[in-house]
Amino acid sequence: MTFNPHGKHLIAGEWVAGEAFFSSAPASGAAHQVSLGAEAHVDGAARAAEEAFWSYGYSSRESRAQFLEAIAEAIEARGADITAIGARETGLPPARLEGERGRTTGQLRLFAAHIRKGEYLDRRHDPALPDRQPLPRPDLRLMQRPVGPVAVFGASNFPLAFSVAGGDTASALAAGCPVVVKGHEAHPGTGEIVAEAIAEAARACAIHPGVFSFIQGGSREVGAALVTHPLIRAVGFTGSLGAGRALFDLCMRRPEPIPFFGELGAVNPMFLLPEAVAARGAQIGAGWAGSLTMGVGQFCTNPGIAVVLSAQARTIIEGARAALAPVGAQVMLTEGIAASYRAGAARIADAKGVREVLTSMCSAREGAPNLFVVQGDDWLGNHLLREEVFGPLGLLVTAASVEQMVEIARSFEGQLTATLHMDDADAPLAARLLPILERKAGRVLANGFPTGVEVCDAMVHGGPYPASTNFGATSVGTMAIRRFLRPVCYQNLPENLLPEDLC
Structure with missing residues (x-):
């Protein structure tokens, strides 16, 4: 199979284009025209994600795990084409891209295994004490629930592992959050073929198509529109300090501020x-x-x-x-x-x-x-x-x-x-x-060197500002799922109303 990019956006299962375009700038080979993201694309993707959340956000852990594994398989099926377009666009050697593809599919499968275990739910139960004096205690149960639609920004330096199906997307989907990705304009074709793989997996798993949308980059306006859209509930970002801080400020100035999980780089002494x-x-x-x-x-x-x-x-x-x-x-x-x-x-x-x-x-x-x-x-x-x-x-x-x-x-x-x-x-x-x-x-x-970040349970890829905007989070490793969850306490609810994972 030979992949020829069409340069469109994936909005709720459909490939669409706008009126404006930009030209890709590959390290080698011919450039191609790419549809410029616009506010209308953001709005359509966010609305589709919110609609999808009412089913996907309440789906079983097993069904989400199977979806993550299906994405990994669809990416692997496109392996040669991903390497070819990635090398042309970024100048990265094929061996590096193949290794990064393995890391990408590996972390998708890691999150599938992680949510099957269920430990991330942090389930707690304080049984009722009706005879306690001076006041009785109600029955209290707690678990983690997904926050809602998440925006993810593809990174320039990792076209696969920190991009369209990278760690932010994998952890958000594992948590039960639909994802809207803004692709990086440095590798639009690579982003497109990975988005195609995710869409195929959603269809194969009979998941609402709004669970994932991909908007091509090319302008700062589309990024600003994405983080300020009222239906977006959290943001994952990997990039420069200047761009990350600007987006963070936009998130804080919203009528309803949302968490911005930005990984902004460091000198790593x-x-x-x-x-x-x-x-x-x-x-x-x-x-x-x-x-x-x-x-x-x-x-x-x-x-x-x-x-x-x-x-x-x-x-x-x-x-x-x-x-x-x-x-x-x-x-x-x-x-x-x-x-x-x-x-x-x-x-x-x-x-x-x-x-x-x-x-x-x-x-x-x-x-x-x-x-x-x-x-x-x-x-x-x-x-x-x-x-x-x-x-x-x-x-x-x-x-x-x-x-x-x-x-x-x-x-x-x-x-x-x-x-x-x-x-x-x-x-x-x-x-x-x-x-x-x-x-x-x-x-x-x-006695080591920090380049090379292991994807595992104990990894922390984050740090105090300006390394990241939230020192309590990580963008690599299974703890990354916590960014897209929030605790909910259920008091005296009958068992037939409790989430399945609490019963």
Whole structure:
């Protein structure tokens, strides 16, 4: 089968187009025309989602699990075509896309298994105590219920795992919430073929077609219309701090504010402790380089900052520079992302006290490694050095002392991850840093690199602002389902009125 994108929107089971169009911008191959999303598409999708909620939101866990598994199967059936269109649009290598497709179908099946277990419902029962004095206690039962239609924004850097059928969509559908996806304009054809798979699964499972709609991107207005539509009850977003904060503000200004679960990126600092550096500093530097350049640095968990004692900086610099030097320029996801990367590298290079270790030149849509070093005093005096540069750029911060390393740790804002590279003898310093880092980040690692986020029960992919807009949530792992649920208490209801899962 060869997939040829038609560039339309999927609204409640029907493919429709509007009056305006934009042109795709693939990394290779021919561009195609894509229908521009409009407020009318948003309204139609939201209304269909609300209608679907009255059946889907009250469907059995088993039926929703079967739907998630059917989506996974439909995506796998389109595997070769998804890889082909994804590679053309994004420039990502086929092996990366195939791995991401496996992660996407894997997390759909993970949520199917998760809701079958039923533990996420957090069911509680306080039986009636009619004879209690001075007042009797009523019969009280609690369980989690879906919030209603959810808006999901596809991410630029993960066209599959954080996009149309990604973790936000999977967890919302698992919870019982219909989903309206705004696709990312960087990969409209990839979004379209995955939306086709979800629609096929809905038909095969006899689910209301309003359970899923897909609106092509291309304008900020459609995103604003989606988060402000009165029938949308929550939003899942992965993207830049600026765009995420703008959408968050819109959600808060609604007549009825709704939760906005935004994952906004981070610099993901690593602290290289003295004994570990003394034992294997060059190895740590080389590992850092590999993590920095993975996927041209286009991961939200990219470890952009490393902190080391000044006396040990040379070992890390030499190890990282040797590993980075052979890495050539690679195609980035969009020309806009590549331009932002170059601007970010220039901003770092021009900052006071920053010294270039390795810099590179590349063309309009390419990114190549950059490595810089700065002393702790200059780092602490310049807040701009703490801002994310989305791409393969590393900044080594050299601390004059252990005390300054602790001060640097305190200076970070919220992060997705923080890492300690340590040996046993580093334990006292690690014990000082850990309470700071766990307040700063959603995931704390030892002796590893944060790129690569395991999809499982214990994962947290989120963190204090500005890493995300809700520090109590995760966008990866089974706990992600909690974002789209709310507790309901049932007092003295007869059993024939209680939800089936409570009886």
